[in-house]
Amino acid sequence: xxxxxxxxxxxxxxxxxxxAQRSDQDAYLRVSDLRVRFDTEDxxxxxxxxxxxxxxxxxxxxxxxxxxxxKSVTSLAILGLHDPRRTTITGEISVGGRQVVGLSDxxxxxxxxxDMAMIFQDPLSALHPYxxxxxxxxxxxxxHHPKANRREARQRAxxxxxxxxxxxxxxxxxxxxxxFSGGMRxxxxxxxxxxxxxxxxxxxxxxxxxxxxxxxxxxxxLADLQAEFHSxxxxxxxxxxxxxxxxxxxxxxxxxxxVERGSVEQVLRSPQHPYTWGLLSSVPSLHGDADADLVPxxxxxxxxxxxxxxxAFHPRCRYADRAGSRSxxxxxxxxxxGQSDSDGHLVAxxxxxxxxxxxxxxxxxxxxxxx
Amino acid sequence: xxxxxxxxxxxxxxxxxAVSVLTFxxxxxxxxxxxxxxxxxxxxxERLERVRDDLGxxxxxxxxxxxxxxxxxxxxxxxxxxxxxxxAPCLGWSYVSNEAVSDTIARVLPVTLSIVxxxxxxxxxxxxxxxxxxxxxxxxxxxxxxxxxxxxxxSLQLYFVGAVLLLVxxxxxxxxxxxxxxxIFDDPxxxxxxxxxxxxxxxxxxxxxxxxxxxxxxxxxxxxxxxRTARAKGLAKPKVYGRHALRAAITPVVTIAGLDVGGALxxxxxxxxxxxxxxxxxxxxxxxxxxxxxTIMATVLIAAVFVxxxxxxxxxxxxxxxxxxxxx
Numbered sequence: 001x002x003x004x005x006x007x008x009x010x011x012x013x014x015x016x017x018x019x020a021q022r023s024d025q026d027a028y029l030r031v032s033d034l035r036v037r038f039d040t041e042d043x044x045x046x047x048x049x050x051x052x053x054x055x056x057x058x059x060x061x062x063x064x065x066x067x068x069x070x071k072s073v074t075s076l077a078i079l080g081l082h083d084p085r086r087t088t089i090t091g092e093i094s095v096g097g098r099q100v101v102g103l104s105d106x107x108x109x110x111x112x113x114x115d116m117a118m119i120f121q122d123p124l125s126a127l128h129p130y131x132x133x134x135x136x137x138x139x140x141x142x143x144h145h146p147k148a149n150r151r152e153a154r155q156r157a158x159x160x161x162x163x164x165x166x167x168x169x170x171x172x173x174x175x176x177x178x179x180f181s182g183g184m185r186x187x188x189x190x191x192x193x194x195x196x197x198x199x200x201x202x203x204x205x206x207x208x209x210x211x212x213x214x215x216x217x218x219x220x221x222l223a224d225l226q227a228e229f230h231s232x233x234x235x236x237x238x239x240x241x242x243x244x245x246x247x248x249x250x251x252x253x254x255x256x257x258x259v260e261r262g263s264v265e266q267v268l269r270s271p272q273h274p275y276t277w278g279l280l281s282s283v284p285s286l287h288g289d290a291d292a293d294l295v296p297x298x299x300x301x302x303x304x305x306x307x308x309x310x311x312a313f314h315p316r317c318r319y320a321d322r323a324g325s326r327s328x329x330x331x332x333x334x335x336x337x338g339q340s341d342s343d344g345h346l347v348a349x350x351x352x353x354x355x356x357x358x359x360x361x362x363x364x365x366x367x368x369x370x371x
Numbered sequence: 372x373x374x375x376x377x378x379x380x381x382x383x384x385x386x387x388x389a390v391s392v393l394t395f396x397x398x399x400x401x402x403x404x405x406x407x408x409x410x411x412x413x414x415x416x417e418r419l420e421r422v423r424d425d426l427g428x429x430x431x432x433x434x435x436x437x438x439x440x441x442x443x444x445x446x447x448x449x450x451x452x453x454x455x456x457x458x459a460p461c462l463g464w465s466y467v468s469n470e471a472v473s474d475t476i477a478r479v480l481p482v483t484l485s486i487v488x489x490x491x492x493x494x495x496x497x498x499x500x501x502x503x504x505x506x507x508x509x510x511x512x513x514x515x516x517x518x519x520x521x522x523x524x525x526s527l528q529l530y531f532v533g534a535v536l537l538l539v540x541x542x543x544x545x546x547x548x549x550x551x552x553x554x555i556f557d558d559p560x561x562x563x564x565x566x567x568x569x570x571x572x573x574x575x576x577x578x579x580x581x582x583x584x585x586x587x588x589x590x591x592x593x594x595x596x597x598x599r600t601a602r603a604k605g606l607a608k609p610k611v612y613g614r615h616a617l618r619a620a621i622t623p624v625v626t627i628a629g630l631d632v633g634g635a636l637x638x639x640x641x642x643x644x645x646x647x648x649x650x651x652x653x654x655x656x657x658x659x660x661x662x663x664x665x666t667i668m669a670t671v672l673i674a675a676v677f678v679x680x681x682x683x684x685x686x687x688x689x690x691x692x693x694x695x696x697x698x699x
Contacts, residue, residue: 113605
């Protein structure tokens with residue numbers, strides 16, 4: 001890929017320095033202080049409000065949140081698939097060292113599908129019903145390989161279908177999406193997204209529309225392909241179980257903001273934000289007590305037009321009172337969560353570390369979720 | 372695909388059979404004696420009886436129908452009063468115009484085809500084009516202009532638009548000759564200049580519906596996931612819109628176009644009357660006025676054939692556009 005080419009000046013690295021963690025220097029994708037606003041008839045929607053993260057090649061970042069948390073909007077902004085007429089994007093999105101925010105439509109288009117690709121939630125509606133699966137994959141290849149002829153593109157598409165585990169790929173090439181099963185369709189979708197060997201792959205709820213048995217296969221396939229293509233993956237999901245299976249790092253979003261960030265170990269083993277606790281309590285556990293009740297988070301996701309003041313989660317938070325009036329007046333910043341400042345585990349909560357530890361213990365005791 | 376085709380053609384044949392039986396019953400089994408209309412003056416009972424015999428009206432209905440159908444397929448002998456031998460497709464003899472109905476049809480059908488087919492091409496291009504442009508430029512002045520144009524078209528009547536066009540282009544500016552029909556094989560330029568106002572008038576009225584329909588369809592399609600996928604691949608806009616969005620948006624337009632073109636081929640009475648051109652539509656109306664039953668029968672049948680054929684064509688186009696249709 002382009003990012004691996006030596007820079008012409010011979011300097012080791014003269015990319016613009018981004019104020020972020022040290023490990024971010026190697027990251028293929030760097031997002032800092034991303035803000036996405038939509039102008040609608042009802043008002044301005046702050047879909048993403050100051051989110052930062054980074055993903056290296058070969059690693060997977062899970063972005064978790066309810067619908068309306070801004071996770072899908074973030075990914076669409078990275079690919080430049082938003083409606084430019086009513087969307088305002090500020091902040092930085094750097095893909096392989098190139099700043100994407102502010103690029104022309106044409107420049108972003110050339111990156112799309114080649115350097116960064118996307119898999120969508122429902123493969124049946126994401127594939128065009130009137131064209132054969134193979135033709136759609138070959139088309140994705142030929143956009144970025146204009147010199148490739150029809151036969152080469154076909155061969156490449158058949159190879160990719162084979163690679164994602166579709167039997168009889170040469171015959172399947174000429175079939176339509178409706179002739180594929182759900183799992184096979186998502187495999188074809190993955191083949192299409194990887195046909196140009198992109199360094200960044202964004203998977204938006206890739207298993208939500210699939211049967212449970214097929215879900216695991218697709219996740220395994222993504223992990224295999226990542227090992228082979230060494231791509232950076234963003235996995236968007238509301239399912240912490242999926243995150244636990246494949247992600248290296250986790251970003252928890254609520255109301256367009258990041259509320260917790262850290263490695264999978266950190267976030268799943270010692271979650272710090274009450275919202276993350278709520279997400280965990282609503283996931284059934286295979287390892288814990290099978291009789292344990294699942295506990296939904298009370299209330300509804302907030303309106304992005306009229307976000308609650310202060311901590312956006314405070315109306316649904318059982319511990320909001322303990323933090324005093326700050327929870328209603330101040331937006332908590334993302335700060336180191338644990339004992340050490342450098343372990344990379346961040347949380348945006350007004351509660352102190354000891355308070356959180358105590359409440360979390362209490363939560364587990366009262367709810368009976370073993371994790 | 373061929374099974375699909377055979378099924379559709381079979382059901383089309385059945386429909387035509389039903390239509391022919393119904394029209395036959397309606398016109399020849401009506402309580403009013405058709406012969407009185409065919410014998411204008413000085414009809415004594417003997418002459419009426421002879422005409423009745425010539426027409427086979429004294430035969431049982433089934434054999435009358437069989438004779439009529441046989442005439443269409445193989446031709447038949449109508450007797451000396453009706454011009455003797457009538458070659459296939461024989462549609463009977465008109466006492467009003469004193470010629471074989473098939474000769475009348477052969478004269479007026481090309482006129483209607485010449486009006487409707489170019490007009491349909493024009494209204495489809497104009498309507499779908501306007502719809503696409505306004506969908507892709509939604510909310511801009513271009514969108515509003517296109518919508519305004521199509522609203523105007525939808526709310527005006529053809530005889531008004533036609534009269535204005537005639538007044539401006541023929542009588543004031545003298546850019547065009549008075550509308551008339553010339554065969555395209557004799558003189559293509561004269562053919563076009565004689566009919567162009569009829570095309571424009573029809574296209575203006577019809578394109579309105581197509582503009583609104585294709586705009587709505589296109590807007591809906593643009594929000595589909597597969598369009599987003601096409602963009603995510605890095606396809607340039609013309610390919611996203613043309614290859615991916617348009618093909619999905621066009622199906623309802625094809626349906627309406629089939630109905631409209633099929634219906635219009637059956638006769639464009641108002642257009643023909645406005646521009647003073649004798650086509651199928653005016654012939655049918657004249658036949659109704661003069662009680663010319665064989666001609667009425669023929670024009671109704673031909674209109675039905677066009678509608679059925681247009682529907683078969685729509686089905687085939689559907690199957691060509693959407694592979695899922697072929698399964699059914």
